[in-house]
Amino acid sequence: LAFESVHGYAQKFNYYEKLVPEYTLPDALKMQDGTPIKSIRSWERKRRPELLSLFQEHVYGQTRHVPKKLRYRVASTDRNALGGLATRKEVVIFLADDTTRRINLLVYLPNSQNSPVAMFMGLNFAGNQTIHADPGISMSKSWTRFANKPGFNQDGTANEGSRGAYASRWQLEAILEKGYGLATAYHGDLQLDRRDAATLPQNFYTWYNQDRSLQPGENDWGIIGVWAWGLSRMMDYLEQDPDVDANRVALVGHSRLGKAVLWAGAQDERFAMVVSNNSGEGGAALARRKFGETVEEITQAAPHWFGANFKKFARKEEELPVDFHQLLALISPRPLYVASSSEDLWADPKGEYLSAYHAGAAYKLYKLNALCSSAPPAVGEPVQEGVIGYHNRKGAHDITRYDWDLYLSFADKHLKPASFS
Ligand code: GCU
Numbered sequence: 001l002a003f004e005s006v007h008g009y010a011q012k013f014n015y016y017e018k019l020v021p022e023y024t025l026p027d028a029l030k031m032q033d034g035t036p037i038k039s040i041r042s043w044e045r046k047r048r049p050e051l052l053s054l055f056q057e058h059v060y061g062q063t064r065h066v067p068k069k070l071r072y073r074v075a076s077t078d079r080n081a082l083g084g085l086a087t088r089k090e091v092v093i094f095l096a097d098d099t100t101r102r103i104n105l106l107v108y109l110p111n112s113q114n115s116p117v118a119m120f121m122g123l124n125f126a127g128n129q130t131i132h133a134d135p136g137i138s139m140s141k142s143w144t145r146f147a148n149k150p151g152f153n154q155d156g157t158a159n160e161g162s163r164g165a166y167a168s169r170w171q172l173e174a175i176l177e178k179g180y181g182l183a184t185a186y187h188g189d190l191q192l193d194r195r196d197a198a199t200l201p202q203n204f205y206t207w208y209n210q211d212r213s214l215q216p217g218e219n220d221w222g223i224i225g226v227w228a229w230g231l232s233r234m235m236d237y238l239e240q241d242p243d244v245d246a247n248r249v250a251l252v253g254h255s256r257l258g259k260a261v262l263w264a265g266a267q268d269e270r271f272a273m274v275v276s277n278n279s280g281e282g283g284a285a286l287a288r289r290k291f292g293e294t295v296e297e298i299t300q301a302a303p304h305w306f307g308a309n310f311k312k313f314a315r316k317e318e319e320l321p322v323d324f325h326q327l328l329a330l331i332s333p334r335p336l337y338v339a340s341s342s343e344d345l346w347a348d349p350k351g352e353y354l355s356a357y358h359a360g361a362a363y364k365l366y367k368l369n370a371l372c373s374s375a376p377p378a379v380g381e382p383v384q385e386g387v388i389g390y391h392n393r394k395g396a397h398d399i400t401r402y403d404w405d406l407y408l409s410f411a412d413k414h415l416k417p418a419s420f421s
Pocket of ligand 1: 254256257278279281293298301346
């Protein structure tokens with residue numbers, strides 16, 4: 001395998017299965033003191049809270065709590081968007097009393113459906129206007145990581161050329177045609193994805209902490225935690241939008257934003273389903289497998305994504321009190337979909353599969369079928385029988401029409417739009 005070509009990384013990273021060390025996973029169904037968990041009740045009352053606090057302490061940092069009631073403003077509504085296929089709404093979620101802190105939420109609702117509708121929701125990488133060429137979408141004014149790429153200026157802000165730049169990652173028409181809505185916001189509305197983010201004038205930490213009189217500390221949350229928190233604030237809005245069925249909201253996220261949806265779905269049980277697309281290390285992949293990206297690489301490249309403690313487990317993954325199958329187990333009993341792509345060895349497709357497989361232990365408490373085989377399926381052979389779905393798409397690190405078609409058919413089984421028979 002010519003792994004130099006994979007993701008452009010040097011040979012020092014392990015892409016050889018035979019170099020994966022032996023490992024023992026921590027048991028999702030055993031308390032830290034060794035007490036076995038045998039009932040749904042003790043899972044929900046004891047082990048779930050214990051695992052959540054372990055993930056806060058050792059991986060993502062402490063989640064700060066919900067602010068007082070948020071204000072919303074519907075900034076625009078177009079009932080005839082996309083040639084009549086959808087209603088497009090833009091909603092500002094004000095996080096502060098002044099107007100400086102806001103999430104600009106973009107919502108599409110299928111006109112073919114009666115309200116309330118089931119939704120997919122996720123954060124986007126480069127601004128709402130990049131998810132579709134629809135000229136009615138307001139342009140994000142924020143900095144992005146895409147300086148000088150087509151559609152982006154030298155300072156990282158977007159220009160008109162960015163409209164629809166990432167449309168292939170959202171497949172909006174396919175989602176709407178299947179009867180689902182879509183809600184999305186730019187992740188940078190919450191916190192920009194920069195190592196130096198905490199020093200920027202618009203940084204979230206200082207703002208949030210000052211505003212709430214909380215002191216930032218050793219255990220403070222990383223950006224994945226902030227993004228996950230933001231997804232819950234988006235859900236706060238959806239819960240009071242009469243066009244939306246807030247009991248049927250599926251989170252979807254790709255890569256670093258896939259890590260964020262897993263953490264959001266683990267903490268916030270209002271999300272009815274979670275889809276992790278190529279989330280890899282710090283997301284779906286098992287840390288102990290040491291294949292592709294590891295704790296050392298991710299905490300060196302992106303220390304700002306995590307709480308300060310995670311880096312202590314670099315090269316010492318076996319000492320991490322949790323592993324990521326337990327993050328997935330926290331989503332139980334809700335439907336969960338984990339997807340890999342065959343060329344994305346950096347994210348460790350096998351480690352993502354095994355993590356989803358082992359998460360099944362918690363689902364079994366609820367007598368739900370999870371993944372049956374401990375061996376990953378072949379590339380291009382999706383597994384969708386149980387309440388945990390998995391596929392490994394042929395191709396590169398991305399989210400494509402192929403992936404969406406599978407997420408939509410999985411959602412049809414578990415979140416079926418009410419008026420579809
Ligand atoms: C890098 C990083 C991954 C991450 C990915 C992405 O490759 O190492 O952990 O998932 O970026 O977000 O695209």
